[in-house]
Amino acid sequence: MNTHATFDLERLAAANAGQATRVLMEMRDARIAGQRARFGPRPVIGASWDRMLANGVDPERDHRTGVLSTDEVERRRQTSPLKTILPVLREGLLSVADVAQHIMVIADADGRLLWREGNKSVLKMADGHGFDVGADWRETVVGTNGVGTSIVTRRPVQVFAAEHFVRSHHPWTCTGAPITDPRDGRLIGVVDISGPLDTMHPATLALVCSVAKLAEARLREGHLTALDRLRSVAAPLLARLDGRAVAVDAHGWTAAVTGMPPVDRITLPKSLTDGRAWLPSLGRCAVAPLPGGWLLRVEDDEAAVAATSAMTRVVVDVSGERRWSVTVSGSAGCWTHELSPRHAELLYLLGTQRAGRSAAGLAADLFGDPGRTVTVRAELSRVRRYLGGLVAHRPYRFHEEADVDLVLPDDAARLLPHSMAPAVIRARAGAGP
Structure with a gap:
């Protein structure tokens, strides 16, 4: 649906919150009715509303699913990497939230609220909206909101008043930012500041973005400390070995290496065990456990070389809404690598354009700017770390001998819902990449 123009939400809300709310309500009601409003919503909100309409979320009914039990909440708290960064989040946000009549909530990657703290009066108000520990705040359950929409888009988002799809949430403003694990890029949760709409502040x-980034930096520090501990154990062992060997942590990050050029990270299968394994970047290896990781000794023989070159079939699965993968199989075995949002976009584009695409073409597809070739080349360099020679360049493409299968969602409108890439948006609209 076309609209005349978007309007400056921050400026209008700061000057007149009531008028901003009325304009947003008009836009929301028009979108639900399939009509044209004077103004259009911000792109991130409009895309979310479209997902809500496609998923059949009731805009007038406050739907809630079962709240997790106390035992399950505690189990998730204890096993979540979010636990280690709670002090950073509390220090950065709680004092401000209390004074500003807001509350801070922290949700896991499933949208389940695990922690909730802040202004006491606002906490009582939140109880009436089901905004409680253990509740499910995914978009598909409660509509557009700071927690669920951040999970889908993988980016910070502020949802003001009637930008919430479900009417009962209109008295609130919510600001959420995703938190990712620096070891593997996986989403681990969302930190959100919420409160009555008249307490909204443009800053x-x-x-929230700054504190989320600070929390990710703390996770990164912890990862580097763990690698140092692994290195202290592995270095003496590697010094006594002949041939090629490397010590990696459970996520494949390199702690120490001998007999080969150092690499930042090695792609590991999801289930690695003591014994032997074939790895895409090394070939056949002897695998032994280390405290906090693995020792990989490369078996340099003809069989290993043959195994490395035997990859023939590639399955790029972008059918999911939050998780995507590439699976490579051949006579040497089969392995699967989970894709980041950006790599899912890139491999989808390469899978649809087998003749290849230049760096400038991919930059236009991803960013609408053919000049952003440096970013494209950097990301494809990372892709080639786990796909190796299966991805050729000049132009960028899957190797001609690779049998590539692209697995798409049944409904094109659900393709890579996080993506704002122009080519993906066209594909969701049925116009092709």
């Missing part, structure tokens, strides 16, 4: 989004 809230910047504050």
Whole structure:
């Protein structure tokens, strides 16, 4: 649906929150009715509303699923990497939230609220909206909101008043930012600041983003410390070995290496055990456990070389809404690598354009700017770390001998819902990549 123009939400909300709310309500009601409003919503909100309409979320009914039991909440808390960064989140947000009549909530990657703290009066108000520990705040359950929409888009988002799809949430403003694990890029949760709509401040989004980035930096520090511990154990062992060997942590990050050029990370299968394994970047290896990781000794023989070159079939699965993967299989075996949002976009584009695409063409597809070739080349360099020679360049493409299968969602409108890439948006609309 076309609209005349978007409007400056921050400026209008700061000047007149009531008028901003009325304009947003008009836009929301028009979108639900399939009509044209004077103004259009911000792109991130409009895309979310479209997902809600496609998923059949009731805009007038506050639907809630079962709240997790106390035992399950505690189990998730204890096993979540979010636990280690709670002090950073509390220090950065709680004092501000309390003074500004807001609350801070922290949800896991499933949209389940695990922690909730802040202004006491606002906590009581939140109880009436089901905004409680253990509740499910995915978009598909409660509509557009700071937690669920951040999970889908993998980016910070502020949802003001009637930008919430479900009417009962209109008295609120929510600002959420995703938190990713620096070891593998996986989404581990969302931190959100929420409160009555008349307490909204334009700086809230910047504050939440900054604290989320600070929390990710703390996770990165912990990862480097763990690698140092592994290195202290592995270095003496490697010094006594002949041939090629490398010590990696459970996520494949390199702690120490001998007999070969150092690499930052090695792609590991999801289930690695003591014994032997074939790895895409090394070939056949002897695998032994280390405290906090693995020792990989490369078996340099003809069989290993043959195994490395035997990859023939590639399955790029982008059918899911939050998880995507590439699976490579051949006579040497089969392995699967989970894709980041950006790599899912890139491999989807390469899978649809087998003749190849230049760096400038891919930059236009991804960003609408053919000049952003440096970013494209950097990302494809990372892709080639686990796909190796299966991805050729000049132009970028899957190797001609690879049998590539692209697995898409049944409904094109659900393709890579996080993506704002122009080519993906066209494909969701049925116009092709």
